[in-house]
Amino acid sequence: xxxxxxxxxxxxxxxxxxxxxxxxxDDGRKLQGRLVAVDEYLNIHMEETTELNDNNQRGRNLGTxxxxxxxxxxxxxxx
Amino acid sequence: xxxxxxxxxxxxxxxxxxxxxxxxxDDGRKLQGRLVAVDEYLNIHMEETTELNDNNQRGRNLGTxxxxxxxxxxxxxxx
Amino acid sequence: xxxxxxxxxxxxxxxxxxxxxxxxxDDGRKLQGRLVAVDEYLNIHMEETTELNDNNQRGRNLGTxxxxxxxxxxxxxxx
Amino acid sequence: xxxxxxxxxxxxxxxxxxxxxxxxxDDGRKLQGRLVAVDEYLNIHMEETTELNDNNQRGRNLGTxxxxxxxxxxxxxxx
Amino acid sequence: xxxxxxxxxxxxxxxxxxxxxxxxxDDGRKLQGRLVAVDEYLNIHMEETTELNDNNQRGRNLGTxxxxxxxxxxxxxxx
Amino acid sequence: xxxxxxxxxxxxxxxxxxxxxxxxxDDGRKLQGRLVAVDEYLNIHMEETTELNDNNQRGRNLGTxxxxxxxxxxxxxxx
Numbered sequence: 001x002x003x004x005x006x007x008x009x010x011x012x013x014x015x016x017x018x019x020x021x022x023x024x025x026d027d028g029r030k031l032q033g034r035l036v037a038v039d040e041y042l043n044i045h046m047e048e049t050t051e052l053n054d055n056n057q058r059g060r061n062l063g064t065x066x067x068x069x070x071x072x073x074x075x076x077x078x079x
Numbered sequence: 080x081x082x083x084x085x086x087x088x089x090x091x092x093x094x095x096x097x098x099x100x101x102x103x104x105d106d107g108r109k110l111q112g113r114l115v116a117v118d119e120y121l122n123i124h125m126e127e128t129t130e131l132n133d134n135n136q137r138g139r140n141l142g143t144x145x146x147x148x149x150x151x152x153x154x155x156x157x158x
Numbered sequence: 159x160x161x162x163x164x165x166x167x168x169x170x171x172x173x174x175x176x177x178x179x180x181x182x183x184d185d186g187r188k189l190q191g192r193l194v195a196v197d198e199y200l201n202i203h204m205e206e207t208t209e210l211n212d213n214n215q216r217g218r219n220l221g222t223x224x225x226x227x228x229x230x231x232x233x234x235x236x237x
Numbered sequence: 238x239x240x241x242x243x244x245x246x247x248x249x250x251x252x253x254x255x256x257x258x259x260x261x262x263d264d265g266r267k268l269q270g271r272l273v274a275v276d277e278y279l280n281i282h283m284e285e286t287t288e289l290n291d292n293n294q295r296g297r298n299l300g301t302x303x304x305x306x307x308x309x310x311x312x313x314x315x316x
Numbered sequence: 317x318x319x320x321x322x323x324x325x326x327x328x329x330x331x332x333x334x335x336x337x338x339x340x341x342d343d344g345r346k347l348q349g350r351l352v353a354v355d356e357y358l359n360i361h362m363e364e365t366t367e368l369n370d371n372n373q374r375g376r377n378l379g380t381x382x383x384x385x386x387x388x389x390x391x392x393x394x395x
Numbered sequence: 396x397x398x399x400x401x402x403x404x405x406x407x408x409x410x411x412x413x414x415x416x417x418x419x420x421d422d423g424r425k426l427q428g429r430l431v432a433v434d435e436y437l438n439i440h441m442e443e444t445t446e447l448n449d450n451n452q453r454g455r456n457l458g459t460x461x462x463x464x465x466x467x468x469x470x471x472x473x474x
Contacts (some may be wrong), residue, residue, distance in 0.1 A: 008274045008282035008303050024152065025308050026105055027265055038086045042280070042305050043121070045087035066087050066154045068121050071104050072262065075303045103231065105184055116166045122200070124166035145166050145233045147200050150183050182389065184342055195324045201358070203324035224324050224391045226358050229341050245440035245461050255400045262466050263421055279438070279463050310419065312461045317431035340468065342421055353403045358439070382470045384402050384437050387420050 012038050012075055019078040021052070025071050028054075031062065032078060042069030091117050091154055098157040100131070104150050105135075110141065111157060121148030170196050170233055177236040179210070183229050186212075188218065190236060200227030249275050249312055256315040258289070262308050265291075268299065269315060279306030328354050328391055335394040337368070341387050344370075347378065348394060358385030407433050407470055414473040416447070420466050423449075426457065427473060437464030 015035050015064050022031045022044065033049035051059035094114050101123065102108045112128035124145050130138035173193050178188045180202065191207035203224050211219035252272050259268045259281065270286035282303050288296035331351050338347045338360065349365035361382050367375035410430050416428045417439065428444030440461050446454040 006274045006282075007276045008280040009276070011274065011282045011301070011303050027107075028264075037085045037090065039086045042303075043087040045085075045090045056158045062155065063158070064090070064156055066090050066121075068148060068151050068153070069098070069305060070149055070307055073304050073308045076299065076304070077301055079300070080168070106186075112197040116164045116169065118165045124164075124169045138180065139237050142237070143169070143235055145169050145200075147227060147232070149228055150231045166336075185344075195322045195327065197323045197325070201324040203327045220392065221395070222327070222393055224327050224358075226385060226388050226390070228386055229389045243432045243440075244434045245438040246434070248432065248440045248459070248461050265422075281460075306463060307465055309463050310466045311463070313457065314459055316458070343423075353401045353406065355402045355404070359403040361401075362405045373396070378471065379474070380406070380472055382406050382437075384464060384467050386465055387468045 009040060012042065012044075013056065014077070015019060015028070015077055020046070021076045021078055022046070023073045023076075024067075025073040030056070031067070032058070033062075033065070039069075042072055043067065044069070044072070044075070044076070047076070087119065089118060091121065091123075094154070094156055096097070099125075100140070100155045100157055101125070101146060102152040102155075103146075105153040109135070110144065110146070111137070112141075112144070118148075121151055121154070122146065123148070123154070159210045167196070167198060167200065169199065170202075173233070173235055179236055180204070180225060181231045181234075182225075183231040188196070188214070188227070189223070190216070191220075191223070197227075200230055200233070201225065202227070202230070202233070241243070246275070246277060246279065249279065249281075252312070252314055257283070258313045258315055259283070259303075259304060260310045260313075262310045267293070268302065268304070269295070270302070271302075276306075279309055279312070281305065281309070283310070320392070325354070325356060325358065326332070328358065328360075331393055334373070336362070337394055338362070339389045339392075340383075341389040346372070347381070347383070348374070349378075349381070355377060355385075358391070359390055360385070368383045375381065404433070404435060404437065405436075407437065407439075410470070410472055416471045416473055417441070417462060418468045418471075419462075420468040425451070426460070426462070427453070428457075428460070434464075437467055437470070438462065439464070439467070439470070 020035045030052040033046035037045040049062040049065045053059045091129045099114045109131040112125035116124040127142040132138045178193045188210040191204035195203040207220040207223045211217045257272045269291040270283035274282040286299040287300045290296045336351045348366040349362035353361040365378040365381045369375045414444045419459045425447040428441035432440040444460045445459040
């Protein structure tokens, strides 16, 4: 841990219960859904998850998904 | 550990003994089977495992498989 | 560690001295041999190792091999 | 930890609040933005993030992004 | 650590000062050289390193090389 | 830690302040520069960094770069 510094995962913790976009590493896919839980490894549990296609339009419904943190490239709030 | 937050792996622990779909990182393959055991790294032990093809239809039987967590993209319940 | 849960690596420990198939991450290759040792990271030491080709037929002999766990996709017993 | 050696992440901590370029592993993409927070795993929280195209020209606006450290190839100050 | 089990890295420690073949993850390249040092992450320090081409014939001389363990697929003794 | 064994990262620590070549995982790129700092994860901070092209000739100047250790394939001294 690093004293006196706001950690990047704090930003993600602040997004619990709100809608996020998760970009998957390597395959350019994006998933959008409600963030239910996240841990220090950035493993995340999402509900009401849908895939976004290349034009950021909603694709397949995936429902409940747990994604392993190391395969997540980035997490952003949906605004 | 993060106090007061339900961890994502708790969701996976709740799926022990039920049927799950595991998406493999990078190669788009999906495996379906009964979750026997899972640990904090999301290493999983499945039984009665089968491959799903692109149309989500059952392919080869793989039987007993232990999959290393870092190569798992996502885990979902089968409903 | 997770109390009261049989860990996935326990399954692999139970395979020491027997024949296993190891699927390598990303390149679809499979190795078959006798499992001599395994640790908590799923690093494995195999003897009498042979490559399996796409039709699951034996290819080159590799003899003694230590494989790093993070590059292993899955481990299965040979039955 | 290694005594008496200035750690590489110290360099990144010194860049908090300034503008950085982050190169993403494997896909050659670069992101540019203000570094808000970083931790020991090089997870980073950026604001006012934009993508750079191959000619290092600004592309899409991404806004707030948390990037997982293991998928970051390199971090450089913008000068 | 796992009691009463000979660890896979013990096999690699036994190869210090002898000639090994290291297979690199993903790119099918093999390096051959004398193993000078190895640690618990399978990071290795080799000397008199040469690349092997697809026919296992010696290519470029690389001399002194430190390879990060996570990018090593396998380590074998040269016999 | 492993008693009585010279660790591979000791070799890299010995290269601080001298010129090194870093080979990036997966993309075959090489970076050359002065090693300013390195830690136990092989994260490195380089200055006066330049890219080497396929013929090992100097390409773009990158200046100050922090590279995450897991994306480094190998580190060698420049002689």
